[in-house]
Amino acid sequence: MDHATETPALRDWLAARDRAFLAELLRLRPDAATPPPRSSEVLAARLQLRASARRVLPGLDATALAVLEAAVDLGADLEPVPAATVLDSVRARLAAAGAPARERPTLAQLRTALDALRQRALVIGDGPGRGGRFAGRAGLAGRALRVADGAWAALPPGWALLPDPDRPTPERLRAALAEIDDHQRRLLDTLVEAGGLGTTREADPAADPALPVPRLIAAGLLERVDHATVRLPAAVRALLRGIPLPEGRVPLRPDPPATLPAGDADARGAAAALELIRGVRDLLELLGGAPAAVRRDGTVGMREHRRLAEALGPELPRLVAVAAAAGLLGVGAPHPLPAEDTGGDYLAPAPAADAFLAAEPAARWAMLIDGLRGADVDPAADRPLLSPEARRADLPALRTAIGDLLLDADAAVADPAGALLHRRPLVAVRTPPAALESALADLAALGLIAREGPAAAATAAWRAARAATGAELAARLAPLLPAPTGDLIAQEDLTILVPGPAEPALAAALARFTDVESTGVASVHRMSEESVRRGLDSGMTAAELHALLAERALGEVPQAMGFLIDDVARRHGLLRGGPAASYLRCADAAELAGIMASPAAAGLGLRRLADTVLIAQAPLAEVLAALRAAGRPAVAEDADGAVxxxxxxxxxxxxxxxxxxxxxxxxxxxxxxxxxxLVRGDAAAAAGDGAGGTRIGMDDDPATGAAAQDLLARAARAGIEVTIGYVDRNGRALRRRVRPVTVGGGHVDALDPAEGRVLRFLMHRVTEVVQEAPPVP
Structure with missing residues (x-):
């Protein structure tokens, strides 16, 4: 291997970057920017933390992860490796596995992927291009790279995208696990709990091949370390722990996904958003009138669930999830309390619901989109409403990955799941199909994407959501919605068609005296005797209803509508009630006589004062409700006779x-x-360089502990020896040269070559880790 070109330490490499590179690096890895690092040394320590690498790796595509894998397999996590060798290795391994040329990434694509790793400080090194980029046609002779500490260790154990004839595939390992007996399974489970390393006489190559351990070694489920030690492969450990790994051939060539014409995606998205906005409005109004009691565990019981579902339909879980994410729902004691208060908590609208109900459609849409950004509830989960078991912490990132993938395609992607597998393999592999479908459904319901069968396309609303929030987002969404209309079409079958989103005033008026029959961009409302009576009860008059229809209707108002209004109004208000506790009056003495003879009279404590006046012992609201239930609706009035x-x-x-x-x-x-x-700190820092090799002294800084663990993990992968300084249980400081075998769980298991036995070191007792520099030829 060519070691002519060395790579500097990460802190020195960062100190040599220009301001534009550093700004883009911190944009891609924002966790390292807060609080502002005082110097490149501080920034390097943050970037090498495994937790930081875990945040940035899911944003890489399969090509970049394959380049990172090839670099590690060539030892670039220990020492610099020629960049050309890494890129050639990717293509050579794919060719050796029989991958067609059209499925193998080109050198130009691999160089671009290498730049993506470099820009995120996951690899260290400079190419021949402008600013140290590797992309371009210039040769890579003399250009080396090294994998940053913590980069590969942050990936799931056993992760691999490139084919390797010496490494069993996850499919083969899964099949082998399915064939082992109970004794072998218990043995493997014990090794998982023990850190992956075990000692046994059955590890001897001369042991009986029919014994459990030799059979597991032959099946690829165990690795022989020496004649008395076995190790659980990382991929097997991952499968036993339920950690998903890539299976099958992951597309490594970054070609654009297959697309279809997007058609009227923006219009369909706006229609879906209006439907969701209407559903959330109905949910808030329903819960505002009758809050849902919650159980002691904070979830909604089945009885309340059925009540809400009967009114709102099968989309209830999504409506609750979206409304809660937007801050429109709360749990507690509502004000005013329900008439039949149980003393427990209720699911009811929160104060923000009033602002939502009063807002224009675009502002409502923006409120729901902003809420979805961090929403982690899966509406498709088969769990009670508000159950914490319905939460998936990865849902926000999954929605963002899908939406951005579709946005970049600029068309309808025929297979979003397949495209996600290349674009974000770490996200795709750990996402079950049901979770992916739920994320797509969330985006479609909010009008951020439009779906047609399996295909999906991003809408202009998603582009606006990626660029703005709050009032600015609402302003960008407004042009995407159909213009509100104040017109209606009155039809002979007593239905009213509103040919677009109704203006707020028209929508409020229609809600008082009609029932919604169908929704969408256009909506249909039905008039009935009951709905007209409801409008009159709310204070509208027959003349106002006639005037509203005449003013708003496109064309003539059917006579049947006028007859219905007049007929209901003729019988409406004959019976009048007021507080006595309450009273009833009616010009028709026979009507009052019928009420006195009805079963409702006894429960209300009715008494006749005159032929046209009754008084009741019950409150007026209770009297009116009882009479309405008995088919004798009455109207409430004040002292002056006003409704x-x-x-x-x-x-x-x-x-x-x-x-x-x-x-x-x-x-x-x-x-x-x-x-x-960073620039000021580096300018003020004293320049200095240490001796060859790597020495990490342990202190209270978590960064040094993580760096030591990463160094040990690299040594275990490469099979090299390091010197560990540690304190034994008697407080004595000791040093021992060993070969690490497994690292994790707060300890490192290492083979002592001098004694031929495996030792366990607890990480909190380790004081330093030293790896000598490799000889330079």
């Missing part, structure tokens, strides 16, 4: 449900300040 609306005040709880924080994009000002601090 009163006795509808109850909508109920509200004091606080919204807790919401998962939405992922925050990197703030440009924070990044600029961090870059300024």
């Amino acid at each position: 009163l609306d006795l509808a109850e005040e909508p109920r509200r709880v004091a606080e919204a449900l807790p919401r998962a924080p939405a992922p925050q994009p990197a703030d440009a000002e924070v990044i600029a300040r961090a870059v300024d601090d």
Whole structure:
């Protein structure tokens, strides 16, 4: 291997970068920017933390992860490796596995992938291009790279995309696990709990091949370390722990996904958003009138679930999830309390619901989109409403990955799942099909994507959502919605067609005296005797209803509608009630006589004062409800005879449900300040360099502990020896040269070549790890 070109330490490499590179690096890895790092040394320590690498790796495509894998397999996590060798290795391994040329990434694509790793500081090194990029046609002779500490260790154990004839595939390992007996399974489970390393006489190559351990070694489920030690392969450990691994051939060539014409995606997205907005509005109004009691565990019981589902349909779980994510729902004691209060908590609208109900459609849409950004509830989960078991922490990132994938395609992607497997393999592999479908359904319901069969396309709403939030987002969404209309079409079958989203005033009026029959961009409302009576009860008059229809209707109003209004109004208001506790009056003495003879009279404590006046011992609202149930609707009036609306005040709880924080994009000002601090810190720092090799002294800084663990993990993969300084149980400081075998669980198991036995070192007792520099030819 050519070692002529060395790569500097990460801190020195970062110190040599220009401001533009550092700003982009911190944009891609924002966790390293807060608080602003004081120097490149501090930034390097943060970037090499395994937790930081775990955040950035899911954003890489399969090509970049394959390049990282090839580099590690060539030892680039231990020492510099020629960049050309890494790229050639990817293509050679794919060719050796029989992958067709059209499925193998080109050198230009591999160089671009290498730049993606370099820009994220996952590999260290400079290419021949401008700013040290590897992309371009210039040769790579003399150009080397090294994998940054923590980069490969942050991937799931056993992760591999490139074919390797010496490594069993996950499919083969899964099949082998299915064939082992109970004794072998218990043996493997014990090794999983013990850290993956075990000692046994059956590890001897001369042992009887019919014994359990030799059979497991032959099946590829165990690895022989020496004549008395076996190790559980990382891929087997992952499968036993239920950690998903790539199976089958993952597409490594970054070709655009197969697409279809997007058609009227924006219009279909807007229609879906209006339907969801209507559903959330209906949910808030329903819960505002009759909050849903929750159980002691904080979930909604089946009886309440059925009540809500009967009114709102099968989309209830998604409506609750979206409304809760937007801060529109809360759990607590509502005000005012329900008439039959049980003393427990209720699911009811939160204070923000009033602003939502009063807002224009675009503002409502923006509120729901902003809420979805951090929403981690899976509406498709078969769990009670509000159950914490319905949460998936990876849902926000999954939705973002899908939406961005579709947005970049600029057309309808025929197979979103297949495209996600290349674009974000770490996300795709750990996402069950049901979770992917739920994420797509969430985006489609909010109008952020439009679906047609398995195909999906991003809409202009997703582009707006990626660029803005709040009021600015609402302003960008407004042009995507159909213009509100104040017109209606009155039809002979007593239905009213609104040919577009109704203006707020028209929508409020229609809600008072009609029932919604169908929804969408256009909506159909039905008039009936009951609905017209409801409108008159709310204070509308027959003349106002006639005037509204005449003013708003396109064309003539059918006579049947006028007859219905007049007929209901003729019988409406004959019976009048007022507080006595309450009273009833009616010009028709026979009507009152019929009421006195009805079963409702006894329960209300009715008594006749005159032929046209009754008084009741029950409150007026209770009297009116009982009479309405008995088929004798009455109208409430005040002392002057004006109609009163006795509808109850909508109920509200004091606080919204807790919401998962939405992922925050990197703030440009924070990044600029961090870059300024880096430049000043590096200018003030004293330049210095250590001796060859790697020595990590342990202290209280988590970064040094992570670096030591990464060094041990690299040594275990490469099979090289290191010197470990540690303190034994008697407090004595000792040093021992060993070959690490397994690292994890707070300890390292290492083989002592001098004694030929495996030793276990607890990480909290390790004081230093030293790896000598390799000889340079």
